[in-house]
Amino acid sequence: MGLFVLGMAGATGAPYAVRTLEGLIEAGHDVSAVISDAGRRVFEIEMGTTLSGNPEADAADLLGLANVEGPGNLTVFTINDYAATIASGSHKTDGMVVVPCSMGALARIANGISSNLLERAADVTLKERRKLILVPREMPLGLIHLRNMVSLTEAGAEIIPPAPGFYLRPESMQDLIDSVVGRILDRLGVEASFLKRWTGAEEME
Numbered sequence: 001m002g003l004f005v006l007g008m009a010g011a012t013g014a015p016y017a018v019r020t021l022e023g024l025i026e027a028g029h030d031v032s033a034v035i036s037d038a039g040r041r042v043f044e045i046e047m048g049t050t051l052s053g054n055p056e057a058d059a060a061d062l063l064g065l066a067n068v069e070g071p072g073n074l075t076v077f078t079i080n081d082y083a084a085t086i087a088s089g090s091h092k093t094d095g096m097v098v099v100p101c102s103m104g105a106l107a108r109i110a111n112g113i114s115s116n117l118l119e120r121a122a123d124v125t126l127k128e129r130r131k132l133i134l135v136p137r138e139m140p141l142g143l144i145h146l147r148n149m150v151s152l153t154e155a156g157a158e159i160i161p162p163a164p165g166f167y168l169r170p171e172s173m174q175d176l177i178d179s180v181v182g183r184i185l186d187r188l189g190v191e192a193s194f195l196k197r198w199t200g201a202e203e204m205e
Ligand SMILES: Cc1cc2nc3c(=O)[nH]c(=O)nc-3n(C[C@H](O)[C@H](O)[C@H](O)COP(=O)(O)O)c2cc1C
Pocket: 008, 009, 010, 011, 012, 036, 037, 038, 039, 041, 042, 045, 101, 102, 103, 104, 105, 106, 137, 138
């Protein structure tokens, strides 16, 4: 099975990260995760879980939040662990997703500024021409945000805004989360049990 890097930066959207982790682990993929300091603060506010910064404890807490035990494995790295496997291009991965992605992380990745392990792993993913998906969240978007997204797209990254569709008639917050995460996993080439595909308007009637 594959190995994916999951970066979690300090934008709102921790539930997207948790569901992405669940989808990857459940599909049998290994995950190397890194969360920024601001990301941990967002997790505390949005999920009510304090991630201590201890890699083993954070891995256990994240798997608990995702309510998944395997078959894939989760390894968490601390944000300043520049000796981590994912800091090197010689360490093979199948791609990386940054979900949620702050505008700060987006800007630094767009400009090759590897100020922490999350940004370094994204830089490595781009230079190795592997799949990099960013799920940036801000509103409204300023010109600098938009320009950075163009630069990243030109460099080969994919931008997936966390913008759920309503045409499948979501009934719960989980449906809205799944409509975003289903597409993220789809773009990573990972089959998600919860991705609902459009099969035509007739099916809705
Ligand atoms: C609850 C909360 C929500 C936030 N939401 C966003 C957001 O949606 N987008 C964003 O760019 N920054 C958001 N921020 C601000 C970032 O966390 C802040 O800019 C931080 O420096 C980002 O650091 P990082 O890129 O290392 O994760 C939020 C902060 C908090 C505490």
